[in-house]
């Protein structure tokens with residue numbers, strides 16, 4: 106189990122792998138995630154399930170090589186196995202059955218938004234997608250997103266492709282141009298999700314976000330993944346990862362996700378040759 | 384005849400041991416064990432056994448030990464206790480067997496736990512009795528969770544010929560023994576050894592499977608298991624719901640201990656999981672979990688490691704030996720002290736705990752005197768790390784995902800005390816999942832009872848439930 110069956114390099118820092126995980130594939134739903142460990146001394150990190158194929162018994166993971174573990178994961182090749190992989194974890198996303206939804210994906214956040222768009226598209230929901238990255242080389246899953254979106258907007262921070270600006274700016278433009286939408290789903294780095302929520306807040310458009318805090322067990326046992334939602338503490342791994350973005354304490358979420366920044370630096374520096382494209 | 388003094392167990396020097404994670408209590412030598420065993424009066428009507436939740440045949444094993452028949456002694460214990468190397472180290476003997484020892488009335492009871500540990504460790508270093516695999520009886524049982532309850536239930540059933548699979552959500556088996564109790568109190572090698580023993584009986588352990596997520600209990604029945612035992616423990620940490628609890632540097636004891644024990648964060652960066660090494664660490668609570676957390680904090684280099692407890696010294700629920708160890712190691716105890724708020728700096732890191740002084744009132748339902756805050760007595764304790772060790776409750780995942788499996792409002796699964804039968808036919812449960820956080824030995828006992836009832840149920844044709 107857990108063998109890597111396919112591996113695609115999406116951008117210099119983003120990889121996509123298809124993993125043999127029949128148990129997980131059988132149960133996985135949009136919005137859920139897995140936790141994995143890549144070596145005996147390794148840490149446990151969560152990754153969203155970007156796609157699944159129940160028949161083939163596979164799941165797809167898309168990850169950006171940011172820390173030690175994602176870099177080590179990036180070094181694994183086809184036929185290598187992931188040491189431990191557990192899931193599906195978290196509550197499946199409650200997706201609408203009808204209406205119009207704007208799906209906003211920033212950076213590697215496009216990966217987790219893809220299965221949601223696929224499912225909504227299947228249900229007949231009108232899906233308007235806005236995907237973005239810092240520059241055109243970092244855009245991912247454009248084709249896949251286009252296949253399940255009624256409209257696809259591409260943004261780059263540097264203007265090298267599509268709309269010049271943040272995905273949240275594009276969303277603002279759509280709203281101001283009178284595009285009707287029932288809900289927004291935003292997935293990406295915290296600043297991007299936060300900015301998106303600030304855009305929709307004055308219009309009272311329901312905005313779902315997918316939180317990605319530090320986790321250990323992923324089953325409700327440790328509370329490392331605490332997020333404050335509407336003044337209440339939630340455990341993201343069992344109560345989430347999808348929450349009403351207008352209720353999130355973003356400042357807290359941001360500092361909690363950066364809690365181990367010094368240690369992450371140490372780990373990265375100790376292992377200069379971990380990762381990179383092979 | 385004067386009674387001999389209880390034989391002390393050698394321990395690592397407190398000044399040294401707070402710098403390492405190695406075992407604190409070093410165990411008896413043969414000579415010490417024989418000396419201590421000679422104190423046992425071999426009572427005709429042994430009361431010690433009544434204090435043991437699994438009724439280990441204490442006088443009998445001690446007699447064998449005295450005769451230097453160590454293998455027979457350990458075999459005698461193993462008739463009723465599968466995990467003696469663990470129980471000898473972590474059972475609260477002072478409330479159980481040793482409390483009931485007749486010598487306790489006249490001073491110091493026989494050190495039954497230390498003797499149990501001695502013979503268990505002896506077996507490890509002097510070869511082992513042959514593992515006799517039972518003839519398969521063709522029946523399959525699934526066990527959820529690989530803590531002491533699950534391991535015991537699985538082992539007992541395997542010995543009867545059942546084909547047993549344990550499903551464990553973490554990547555390593557052992558439950559609290561592996562993720563909660565630290566190395567210096569219960570070496571992980573000891574746990575792994577016991578797990579290997581259970582495996583040698585033919586039990587299969589599938590790690591990284593969350594029942595209720597990866598597979599449901601219904602899936603297990605669908606896959607051909609005839610009975611399911613749930614030993615999923617009480618892993619959900621409680622918080623106080625006071626301001627500042629989500630500041631950086633506030634941990635649940637479960638997170639702190641899991642990082643350290645399961646993930647070996649104390650060896651960061653050799654191991655990849657990090658942990659904050661606080662200089663002034665305040666642990667809230669005074670049970671075993673709190674003692675473990677505060678002593679881990681010392682070993683991570685804390686200059687000040689404090690226990691904040693809202694009741695008094697007498698009310699502390701931790702094992703007596705561990706309180707003593709913590710004191711020797713320099714842990715500060717702040718009794719009648721209850722946090723009301725956690726304070727932080729402008730970057731969101733903990734700087735202290737605002738506490739209120741308490742006084743003890745009338746005894747509450749648990750029989751302990753109820754702590755009452757003294758108005759206006761607030762004060763601040765400086766700290767850069769705060770660890771909440773307030774207790775845990777069972778994870779609701781199983782009750783939520785299993786039709787007919789009912790839980791009490793506080794989370795514990797509803798199960799028959801004698802048999803472990805739950806409200807869902809063919810599902811048994813025991814250990815912390817039913818009782819809330821308790822002890823290793825009680826979890827083991829519950830696993831044993833359930834194994835017995837599962838066997839009776841299946842061997843009599845699995846009728847009517």
Ligand SMILES: Cc1cc2nc3c(=O)[nH]c(=O)nc-3n(C[C@H](O)[C@H](O)[C@H](O)COP(=O)(O)OP(=O)(O)OC[C@H]3O[C@@H](n4cnc5c(N)ncnc54)[C@H](O)[C@@H]3O)c2cc1C
Pocket residue numbers: 473474475527528529530531532533550551552553556557558559560563564565592593594595614615616617618640671672675702778780781813814815816820821822823824826
């Ligand atoms: C830090 C600490 C110190 C302690 N010290 C002592 C001590 O000194 N003496 C003592 O007697 N007791 C002590 N205890 C209590 C004792 O460890 C527990 O009472 C005992 O381990 C309970 O056993 P259990 O088998 O019921 O559950 P656990 O040991 O909790 O095991 C449950 C297992 O089930 C797994 N699980 C949970 N849900 C699922 C699921 N849905 N699917 C699959 N697997 C699942 C968990 O990951 C876990 O491995 C301590 C507890 C802690 C936390």
Ligand code: FES
Pocket residue numbers: 319320321322323324325326327328329330331340341342343
């Ligand atoms: S990751 Fe441990 S409780 Fe959520």
